[in-house]
Amino acid sequence: MCGRYASSRRPEDLAGIFEIEKWEPEETLEPDYNVAPTKEVYAVLDRPLRDSDDRRPVRQLRRLKWGLVPSWAKTPEGGARMINARAETVHEKPAYRRAFAARRCILPADGYYEWVTGKSERDLEVEGRKKRPRKQPYFVLPADGSVFAMAGLYEFWRDGTLPDEHPQAWWTTCSVITTEAETTPLAVAPADGPFVLSDIHPRMPLMLTEDRWDAWLDPARTDPDDLRGLLAPPPPGLMRAYPVSTAVSNVRNNGADLLTELSGPEEGTLF
DSSP: OOOOEEEOOOHHHHHHHHTOOBOOGGGOOOOEEEEOTTSEEEEEEEEOOTTOSOOOOEEEEEEEEESOOOTTOSSSGGGGGOSEEETTTTTTOTTTHHHHHHOEEEEEESEEEEEEOOHHHHHHHHTTSSOOOOOEEEEEEETTOOOEEEEEEEEEEEOTTSOTTSTTSEEEEEEEEEEEOOOSBOSBOOTTSOOBGGGTOSEEEOBOOGGGHHHHHOTTOOOHHHHHGGGSOOOSSOEEEEEOOGGGGSTTOOSGGGGOOOSSOOTTOOO
């Protein structure tokens, strides 16, 4: 699962990392250390430029709303629930399959937050029988400090109640693809655990290593069977995790202090 993440890199930095050819300064977002569903987020995508006769795909940095609204949806209300798409079924689910074939993106992040809970409750969540209560939050990020490139999908939705020239006539929304959490040891783990990501949560965002970026973003690749090969988890041993303040559990809290590493779980929370 991915329900919150941090994204603090400047567009100039992202442009260099992802070899961005086009981004609009007026679309600059402030650093966000508590990105939550329905917020606007950065997305890297390959697509012809708007209002251009040149149909060559251009790598762009765009602002999208987190929570995918399928093009066929009658209203956008369901977008807040479509923040994650499972790698195992993304090619066949009606809400995601068209975007998977034609509109893939990368959602750059510093890392993501996850809340640890007891094993019995995790087992129930996997079975879909109980919603997991949030307890001690952990921040998960690449151990080498590189960008966390989350595999994503994006979609366009037309609000038929508004005229074409209205600035909100078109919505561009996105979803994070998730996969099974790693069961191998973290590259850097807290002294008292958890020592593997699956001990925190059974799911994790699908991180794309740099060697997969071009293939994932290539709009010419549309064969679902071919694309499914890109959904393989990254090599093990790339991630670290550490406990952070429970302040991140309140979406109104936002600041670099949310990423401060704690020496252990906060009082009243348990691993």
